[in-house]
Amino acid sequence: MTFNTEQAPGVEGKVPQQTRGFVFNHTMLRVVDPSKSLAFYSKVFGMRLLRTSENPDAEFTLYFLATTEGEDVPADQDARAKYVGRRQGVLELTHNWGTENDPDASYHDGNSEPQGFGHICFTVPDLKAACDWMDENDVTFKKRPEDGRMNHIAFVKDPDGYWIELVEHSG
Amino acid sequence: MTFNTEQAPGVEGKVPQQTRGFVFNHTMLRVVDPSKSLAFYSKVFGMRLLRTSENPDAEFTLYFLATTEGEDVPADQDARAKYVGRRQGVLELTHNWGTENDPDASYHDGNSEPQGFGHICFTVPDLKAACDWMDENDVTFKKRPEDGRMNHIAFVKDPDGYWIELVEHSG
Numbered sequence: 379m380t381f382n383t384e385q386a387p388g389v390e391g392k393v394p395q396q397t398r399g400f401v402f403n404h405t406m407l408r409v410v411d412p413s414k415s416l417a418f419y420s421k422v423f424g425m426r427l428l429r430t431s432e433n434p435d436a437e438f439t440l441y442f443l444a445t446t447e448g449e450d451v452p453a454d455q456d457a458r459a460k461y462v463g464r465r466q467g468v469l470e471l472t473h474n475w476g477t478e479n480d481p482d483a484s485y486h487d488g489n490s491e492p493q494g495f496g497h498i499c500f501t502v503p504d505l506k507a508a509c510d511w512m513d514e515n516d517v518t519f520k521k522r523p524e525d526g527r528m529n530h531i532a533f534v535k536d537p538d539g540y541w542i543e544l545v546e547h548s549g
Numbered sequence: 550m551t552f553n554t555e556q557a558p559g560v561e562g563k564v565p566q567q568t569r570g571f572v573f574n575h576t577m578l579r580v581v582d583p584s585k586s587l588a589f590y591s592k593v594f595g596m597r598l599l600r601t602s603e604n605p606d607a608e609f610t611l612y613f614l615a616t617t618e619g620e621d622v623p624a625d626q627d628a629r630a631k632y633v634g635r636r637q638g639v640l641e642l643t644h645n646w647g648t649e650n651d652p653d654a655s656y657h658d659g660n661s662e663p664q665g666f667g668h669i670c671f672t673v674p675d676l677k678a679a680c681d682w683m684d685e686n687d688v689t690f691k692k693r694p695e696d697g698r699m700n701h702i703a704f705v706k707d708p709d710g711y712w713i714e715l716v717e718h719s720g
Contacts (some may be wrong), residue, residue, distance in 0.1 A: 386598055386612065387583060387584035387587060388583065388584035388586075388587040388591070388596050389587045389588070389590035389591045390591040390592040391579035391586065392593060393591075393595045393597065393618070394595055394624055396595075396616065396678070396682045396685075397594060397595025397616075397682070398595070398674070399618070400594055400595050400616055400618075400671050400672075400673050400679070401601065401616055401638070401718070402594070402615065402616045402625055402638045402640060402669065402671055403574040403669060403670045403671060403672040403677070403716075404598065404669070405668075405669050405670075406666070406668050406669070406670065406714075407666055407667065407677055408664055408665060408666075408667060412558060412559065413558035413559035413561065414558070415559070416557055416559040416560045417559035417560070417561065420559070420560045420561040420562070420564075421561040421565060421662075423568060423573070424564045424566055424567075424568025424569070424571050425558055425573065426563055426564065429651055430557055438557040441557065444573060444635070444637075445562070445572055445573045447569065447570070447571075447704070450699070453667070455586075455630075456719075461715075461717065463717070463718040463719050464672065464718050465637075465671050466615075466616070466636075466637045466638025467572070467573045467574075467637025467638045469573060470644050470655055470667075470670070471693060471716060472667060476567075481683060484656050485658070485663070485664055485665040486663035486664060486665035487665060488666055489655070489702035490598075492657035492663075493579055493654070493656055493657060493666065494578065494579060494656040494657035494658060494659055494666065494709075494711070495576075495578055495579075495666035495707045495711075496578065496579055496641075496643060497575070497576075497577050498573065498575070498576050498577070499573075499574045499575045499576075499577065499641070500571050500572060500574060501571075501572045501634050501635065502570060502571050502572075503570035507567070508681050509700045511567045511568070514567075518704070523641075537567075538665075540665070540666075542578035542705065543577075545574075545579075545634075546634070547631065547634040547635050547667050548627075548630050548631050548634045
């Protein structure tokens with residue numbers, strides 16, 4: 379690991395003032411069955427569902443989740459909207475209605491061809507304890523810490539097969 | 550938009566204590582040419598490159614960026630590692646060496662078939678001003694605010710064609 383970030387190619391040295399207030403808010407993944415995905419992310423990863431957005435005309439629903447430990451999440455609707463919009467680290471799950479009843483419905487994880495998106499990552503205080511918790515919840519591993527050379531990371535799969543990296547906070 | 554999040558299917562009502570300290574840290578995207586991607590994200594979106602990780606054996610480099618406005622980013626290497634590992638909203642770009650010199654190299658955006666990952670999103674203080682800034686930087690639009698029904702959002706493309714949503718903070 380290096381921190382010679384000034385020497386990386388192409389990097390703008392100064393944050394342009396036109397980007398003031400820009401927030402990397404969320405990452406969107408499509409999911410086949412929201413009940414499975416919501417159960418998974420809220421239980422196994424301790425994320426809190428902060429907002430839903432149902433769009434009957436186009437027949438899809440959006441679910442916004444985040445890890446919110448130690449944060450004061452507003453209950454009031456307007457305050458909640460502002461909180462969700464201004465924060466980082468939101469996971470948006472898109473459910474196109476009906477896929478949960480279609481045995482052929484599936485999504486592409488981005489790691490087999492054609493490649494693109496790779497994974498999302500949760501940092502954890504203790505990798506061993508986190509892996510035990512995954513096992514307790516029958517989560518599928520793509521890579522256990524002891525597999526391969528990189529013993530400080532693990533990969534598990536979410537209900538749609540998207541890869542989730544696990545690494546200790548300072549790993 | 551609704552906030553009836555308690556009624557969403559499958560949601561665990563209580564954050565399990567086994568997930569204490571879990572942080573939704575980052576999202577990983579593969580990029581063909583890091584100099585283009587780093588220039589794009591650092592200039593157009595004002596992200597700061599926080600860490601790089603070069604892996605000569607496997608011939609890839611990882612770049613970790615975030616919007617850090619108003620934050621105290623440690624310069625010290627150990628403190629920086631902790632800061633990057635414990636924060637949310639990190640974008641990890643993976644560069645497999647040599648793709649920048651391969652005219653046939655490209656990555657899949659997840660929105661054409663096979664679908665999966667959809668987009669990342671930046672919230673902004675002023676959508677019109679943000680779109681003007683995109684134009685000033687010759688960024689390609691997938692959807693301008695005035696296109697279609699959803700006039701409160703825009704989509705642009707990053708150098709690899711990944712979609713980036715723009716929406717106002719409370720939009």
